[in-house]
Amino acid sequence: MLFNSIEFAIFLPIVFALYWFVTQRNLTLQNTLILGASYLFYGWWDWRFLSLIIFSSAVDYLVGLRLLTQNDQRKRKLLLFTSILVNIGFLGLFKYYNFFAESFADAFTLMGKPIEASRLNIVLPVGISFYTFQTLSYSIDVYKRKIQPTRDIIAFFAFVSFFPQLVAGPIERASHLLPQFYRKREFDPTKAVDGMRQILWGLFKKIVIADNCAVYVNDIFASSESYSGASLLLGTIFFAFQIYGDFSGYSDIAIGTARLFGIDLMRNFAFPYFSRDIAEFWRRWHISLSTWFRDYVYIPLGGSRGSTWMKIRNTFIIFVVSGFWHGANWTFLAWGFLNACYFLPLMLWKKNRVNTDTVAENRVLPNFRELGAMLFTFALTLIAWIFFRAATLQQAFQIIAEIFSPSLFSLPDLLFVKEVLLIAILIVAEWVQRNKQHALQFDTIRIPRMVRWGLYQVIIVAILFWGSGKQEFIYFQF
Template sequence: MLFNSLSFALFLPVVFILYWFATKGNLRWQNILLLASSYFFYGCWDWRFMLLLIFSTLLDYFTGIKIYESNTRRRRLFWLWLSIGINLGFLGVFKYYNFFAASFVEGLNLLGFQANISTLKILLPVGISFYTFHGLSYVIDLYKKRITPERNFIDYSLFVSFFPLLVAGPIERATHLLPQIKKKRVFDYADAVDGLKQILWGLFKKMVIADNLAQYANTIFNQSEGYAGSTLLLGALFFTIQIYCDFSGYSDIALGTARLFGMDLLRNFAFPYFSRDIAEFWRRWHISLSSWFKDYLYIPLGGSKGGMWMKIRNTFIIFLVSGFWHGANWTFIVWGFLNALYIMPSIILNTNRNNLDIVAKGKYFPTIREFFAMLITFSLTTFAWIFFRADNLNRAFSYISTLFSPSLFTSPNQVYFSEEILVLTGLFFIVEWFGREQQYAIAAMCSTWKRPFRWAVYILIIMTICLYGGHDQTFIYFQF
């Protein structure tokens, strides 16, 4: 069930009405309803994968209790590694087995040996990377004694599988979400209205901008051999905007939906394309994943406490792992490696915490220096996205080779582009720029206007979605 589908448009109001009216404010029944709705939501993809989700939930629930109750460090470590090992084992089989098998065969062939290893013809369970990380953070926090185990299985299951975040995040922490699940929730009209606005903006980003630019980007990337460098530049720019609007659009819908039920999820995007350096970009892009790797990988590896060499080593590790988390392809690993290289100057010069504030805060326009800093950061990010989008490394290097050829300075090939979509994309960036100090771009838009004018803006956005959206395309991050 996609957020941008008719089925979800019917599903959400039904759950909302039952949640606030049929349960009569009873917390236990609210949580049971949300859990049942979440399993139904997930089962619409493929009911067989529900067994894997439930098994993962049971595993972390019981190992979490065992970790807490164990009176020796050795036993606590045993239960911790049992959970980590089984969770990563499932992730490895479903997501990475074919990659490792194919890479092993290719390596042997390069050495002159002939090998034939069977690959698995299995589907990747949607959301497995996200709910696996939910469970891992829970058991690790228990081991570190940051939290106590959740004894209510319904509440813990809801933490793992709450439907707005189940298939593509944000990656939640037990310290943040579980207390909300256990706390009585009262309907807040203003918060619900704000949630609907965030859903509306997320749908606009996904259906109008991302889905339309996806058609252009796919055409150019899939037929890149026949296009000039100038056309490939457009393709890279289109994908850069597409992936942001696609994933941040999902996150906006997820956060807005959660707010309809009185829940506050972790913010996942903070206008990353207005960043002035790569370090700032990674503080603003997929925030829940970046902070997860920092807390559960970078800091346990020693963080930056062991001197410059350890800081550099650990930075490369988390970026390479982050790339590999995104998919079983060398292109993602190169993408992670590139971003690690990008951030190295700020790590070495200790300037990675320079841009903590919002760019041009309280101003209409950035300074010349800020503008060029954003332009350079955006350009570096766009170049790295080529590897992220390419099917394999050969296609990526071929794309880049043509991109930086003399044909870069020729007129683009004749590829169909809708002028309306290009204009809407430009207007989208203007709205994002003027809304960059808010939680999402239109959070404060029209807030002081009278109701008829506010509704006129909302209706205009809805009409735009109806006219230019409706492709019902899946979200990019569902494959991760």
């Protein structure tokens, strides 16, 4: 079920009503409703893959319980290994098998010994990269005795499959989300209203910004060889806003929806295009994944401690693995590698934590230095986005070569005024609200009701009239 579908518009009020009016007095019943609704939400796409979530949840639930009573370190390791094997095994089979099979076959062909790679004709279950990481974090945290394993099977299964964030995150930690399923939730109207605003803003970013940019981006990247440097640059800029609008829009809808049910999800995006360096960008982009890799890969590898060589190695590992998480394609690996190259100098010169505050704090506009830093960082991300979006490495290099050619100084081939205007609206709204969680958070500003409602209405009309068809969320494919 898509957030931007009529099915979800019917589903959400029904679950909301049952949650607060029918099951509110009984916590287990309420969690069971969440679980049932989540499975319905997921099964709407393909009910057969529900078995994967159920199996994955069951394994981690049992591993958690066994870890509680097991003190033998060797056996504890074995239990953790079981959880990792099951979760990463599913991910490997569905997401990476074909990639590795074909890459091995290519490698043998290069060595003059061609072999046939047998492909698996399987579809990637939606959200598998998200929920496997979420449930895996539970087993690792229990193993490290950071959290107590749960005996409440309903709460645990609801934690793994909580529908707002099931298919595209934020990737939650058990320590943050699971305890919320143990507590009785009270309806908080302030939270719920803010949740509705966040949903509205998320829909605007997805339907108005991302989907409109997608039309141009799809054309450009489908036949990049026939476009000038100027069009390709514009297409890349539009892709930067498409992926931001799409993914942060999804996260806003997920967080806002969860708030309607009295549940707080972690923040996933913090206005990343206002970053002044790449390190800041990565603290603001897909926060739940970045911190997951930091806590479960980077720090166990030694983090930024140890020799310079260790720091370089760990930085490359975390970025390349992060790229690989997005998909089984060399383009994603190149994207990760490039970001590592951007990040490394900052870390080696200990400049990676210079910009931790909000840009232009207490000022309306940034100064020239801040503006320059933001534009430079954005330009770096653009080059990386080319690799992310291109179908092959060759196409990425072809696009970059064309952008850095004289055709950059020609007029773009397609009309783009509407998209630029929409992006400008997004930038202004988010810049004004950059200290807040989202652009429609009005908790500290007193705005008359009719003005607020008028603004919401303008956004709704924009969604209805400026929306550009119904497109899937990009991150569903990951």
